[in-house]
Amino acid sequence: MFKVLDIAREALGSVAKVAAKVPVIESKYHMRDRLRGPWPKGPFLWMHGASLGECKMLLNLAKFLKEDLPNCPRLLITTQKIEVLPYLSEFGGDVVSCVAPVDTPLTMKHFISSVQPLGLILAENELWPGYLSSMQRISTRPSVAVVSGRFHRALPGIDFSAVGYASMQTGSDLSRFLGVAARANISRMMIGGDWKLLPWVRSGKAVTAPENPTVDTVFVSMHIQEWSSLYQMIVSSIKRQESVVLVPRRLSEVAEFRKLLLDQELVVVDWPLVQKGAVSIVNQFGKTKEVFAVAKSAVVGGSFYRSPGVHDFWEPLQQGVATCVGPYVNGQKEAVATLVREGVIAQLQTTAGFSRRNKPDVRLVQTFLAHESAKISDSYQQLIEFLKNLLK
Numbered sequence: 001m002f003k004v005l006d007i008a009r010e011a012l013g014s015v016a017k018v019a020a021k022v023p024v025i026e027s028k029y030h031m032r033d034r035l036r037g038p039w040p041k042g043p044f045l046w047m048h049g050a051s052l053g054e055c056k057m058l059l060n061l062a063k064f065l066k067e068d069l070p071n072c073p074r075l076l077i078t079t080q081k082i083e084v085l086p087y088l089s090e091f092g093g094d095v096v097s098c099v100a101p102v103d104t105p106l107t108m109k110h111f112i113s114s115v116q117p118l119g120l121i122l123a124e125n126e127l128w129p130g131y132l133s134s135m136q137r138i139s140t141r142p143s144v145a146v147v148s149g150r151f152h153r154a155l156p157g158i159d160f161s162a163v164g165y166a167s168m169q170t171g172s173d174l175s176r177f178l179g180v181a182a183r184a185n186i187s188r189m190m191i192g193g194d195w196k197l198l199p200w201v202r203s204g205k206a207v208t209a210p211e212n213p214t215v216d217t218v219f220v221s222m223h224i225q226e227w228s229s230l231y232q233m234i235v236s237s238i239k240r241q242e243s244v245v246l247v248p249r250r251l252s253e254v255a256e257f258r259k260l261l262l263d264q265e266l267v268v269v270d271w272p273l274v275q276k277g278a279v280s281i282v283n284q285f286g287k288t289k290e291v292f293a294v295a296k297s298a299v300v301g302g303s304f305y306r307s308p309g310v311h312d313f314w315e316p317l318q319q320g321v322a323t324c325v326g327p328y329v330n331g332q333k334e335a336v337a338t339l340v341r342e343g344v345i346a347q348l349q350t351t352a353g354f355s356r357r358n359k360p361d362v363r364l365v366q367t368f369l370a371h372e373s374a375k376i377s378d379s380y381q382q383l384i385e386f387l388k389n390l391l392k
Contacts, residue, residue, distance in 0.1 A: 009104050009130055016102050030082045034102045042116030044076035045387075048100060048131065049123035051081040052285065053196065053312045055088060057148060058123055060199045062095050068384050073118055073391065080126075083251065087285045103130035112138060119143045119390050120162075123195075124169075125150045125331075129158045136162040142187070143390055145383060148195035150331055151177040160184040165386040167192030167379040172334045188386055192379025193372045194335070200318040201373045201380075207366045209320040214274050215295040216242035218321075220288055221249040221311035222301035224256055229304040229326065231264065232351040234279060238266060240355070243274050245291055247282040249301055249311065254283045288315060297322040297359055303329055304351075310336065313345060318369065322359035324348060344368045 020031035047062065049055040055077060062075045077088055078100040088097035101111040108130045120135050120143060127146070135144050142164025149168040153176075160181040165188045168174040174191055200207075217237050222230055230246075237244050246261075248254050258281060261268045267278035271287065274280045274294075282291065292298065298316035300323065302309055309330030316323045324346040329336040339345045344365050346358040 012102065012104055016104070028082075030099055031102070033082075033099050035104070035107050037098075037101075037110065037114065039101070039111050039114035040076060040096050040098060041114055042076070043073060043118050044096065044115055045073045045119050045121070045391075046115060046117040047075060047077045047121040047123070048126050049077065049079055050126055051079065052084050052087065054123035054126070055079050055084050056286075057196050057198065058121070059088065059092055059095065061121070061147065061195065062092075064198065064202060064380070065384075065387070069387055069391075071391070076115060076117075084285075091286065103128045105130065108134045117143075119145065119387065121145045121147055124148055125152075127151075127154055127158065127160075129155060132162045133159060141390070142184075145386060146177075147379075147383060148192070149173055149177065152331070154180050160186070164188065164390070165383060166190075167195075167383065169194050170334045170338075188382055190379050190382065191375060193375040194314055195376060195380075196312055196314045197318055197369070197372060197376055198380060200369075201376045207318060207320050207362060207369055209362050210293055210295060213294050213296045214243060215245050215280075215291065217297050217299060218245040218247060218291050218295045218316075219299045220247040220291070220301060220316070222246060222257075223249050223305065224253045226301055226304040226326075227257075227260060229351045230301075231260070233299065233354045234261075234266070235264075236351075236355050238277055238279070241277045243276050243278065243280070245271060245274065245280045245282065245295070247288060247291065247301075251283065251285065254281060257281065289319070292316050292319040292321050295321050297324065299324045299326075303327065306330070313339075317344065317365055320362050320365065322346075322362075324357050324359075339368070342368050 016031050016035055019025045047058045049058050058077050066072050075095045077095055077097045080100050082099050101107045112134050142162055144162045145165040147167050149166055151173045161184045163186050166186055167190055168177055171191050234244055248257055258268055261279055269278050269280050271280045271282040298321045300311055300313045302311040303326035306328050310325050310332050313323050313325055327349045340347050343360055
């Protein structure tokens, strides 16, 4: 089975090399950089996340590791999304960042040789087989930690013996992961909640609704594929002379959203300008926190079409913003079901009920997040102990 995985990884490398020769693909995905580097010179404690949400979580984690981990080594964050790198460069401080290496044997050999990872922290479900096997080869003991883990399935034959710590978001995630990793004898496994809440947990701040909000509804992390549902909800808001903010998931789709809105003769302005009966578009990464600080309610994207799944609903919740998701919550079904059952978030099955959607009481959010806080705090402390032992 391991041989099959290696053959598949070699095949991936061949495909990536061909893709790098296609100008349109190379311009978008930077395959040459992902295949050949240059890679930063280590040693580093390596951290990896798929896209912006995971990398924001890792940046916050990096900050806390520097505070709590004695003799914390230099930190490196890699990401699958090339467009996230400017954000990491701007807000990462002295954390080094680069695009993630393609998971091929030759690329990983060169990457590991340069970076010299002392350990690897994987965000959510980035269980690349070559990342795990590379860390196993260079370490005398398990040196991989999975944080804020989400797990549904893995490629057959993946060896999880490099994993020494796993904090999974829900009990269902933990049970599924145990089903494939039981033989790995992972020393620390627990239900640790969603670590996107870690900064709030560390701050000790209470959840409070924004004072003097100027935004009635923010549509956050919306994809162009969600346009049909989004348009119906925006029109419903505009008819009530509400102020609306739109945060596209991808900056590359800002112009297309703007054109679609203007084609419908809607008034469009640019954030931070906000006005009643108009749509304000956010055209920069990293602005959601300041938008939520003045918002009454939020509708979270990725949930109005079937894939890839709902995006980060914890950020508006921890800022006291009444939060709503759509019918598709792939990857977070258990968490959303619990939150809906507890009255913490609202879920729309169709946009017809948008104007009548439930806006949860902030007190319910406060109670629920207090329980999440305890799980996250405990699992974070156990990560610190794992890293202390690893780095001795």
